[in-house]
Amino acid sequence: MLNGLLNLLFPQACPVCRKPSSEHSIAPICAECWRTIRPYRSPACRRCGAPLVSDAAATCGDCLRDEPSFERAVNFGLYEGALRDAINLLKYRGIRRLSGPLSGMMLRMEFPDVDAVVPVPLHEKRLRQREFNQSALLAASIARHIGATLETGCLVKIRDTPPQVGLRSRERIKNIKGAFDIRRADRIRGGRILLIDDVVTTGATVRECSRVLKKAGARAIHVAALAHGVRD
Ligand SMILES: [Zn+2]
Ligand SMILES: [Zn+2]
Structure with a gap:
């Protein structure tokens, strides 16, 4: 107040x-x-949602070389302009009320039927610093709207990885490998999962989270993010 x-x-x-x-x-x-703030409507990989330069190829090179464990990943917009500012204000300045209108944008995308909504977790050290997980705020609102269960304690980050910023694609994959684990696997076994992240850049994080969830018995994983990083 x-x-x-x-x-x-x-x-x-x-x-x-x-x-x-x-x-x-x-x-x-x-x-x-x-x-x-506009949804991204130009060509994108139909598997991982990465923006493509032309729609000649429907699937990007990364997905052809190394098939992801998720069924499909979608992003609302590009990480630029007012959307980037809004995400950063939520994430680094703690303006939590933005999670409402931002999750509203994500809800404009179509989601398949899922049993549980799982946010990409933060390591507990980061969670203590930031006091909240921005992806969990988005996931809570989405779960409420689509009538699925919010599962926050199942997928955990067990290794505090250095920031992915500035790392190349291969380094990001190495950086994130083994960083996640599953607790209470019974909560997700056999279930259809919607994995929520705020920003996807190379997709290394959501790929690794999906791999771990699948290994723990999740039946199908769909990924949704607010924004996809702009490739340079
Ligand atoms: Zn792809
Ligand atoms: Zn303004």
Whole structure:
């Protein structure tokens, strides 16, 4: 409540356009910049959702060389502009109310029927630093809307991996290998899982999570992320 009052008295500047934001649910991003967030509609790999330069190939090279354990991965938008700012504000500035409108965007995508929604976990050390897992906030809202069970304690991160930023694709795969484990496998055995991540870059993390879930007996895994990193 204090937060809301402060926002009212001292409107924050929108990080995108620097104008004051008056809409509390999406603040500090202003309504005008929020409206610029669009779903990605250009060619993408039909398996992993990676943006492709042309639609000549339906499946990307990574998926052809090394088939993922998930059935399909989809992303709402690209990690750029106001969407990138919104994700970073949620993640690094702790503006949790953004998880509502952001999960609303994800819900505009079509999801198959699933039994459980599982967020990509954070290592407990990171969780203590950040106080919450942004993917778990998104997953909770999605689970509620699609009427599936939210499973937060099943997939755990057991190794605190160095940040993936700046690593090449092969290094990312090596970096993340063996970083996840399963607790209470009975909760997911035989089930259809929707795995939720905030940002997917090379897909190394969701690939590894899916591999571990599948090995523990999950029947099928679908992946949904808010944004896909823009390849350079
Ligand atoms: Zn703005
Ligand atoms: Zn692919």
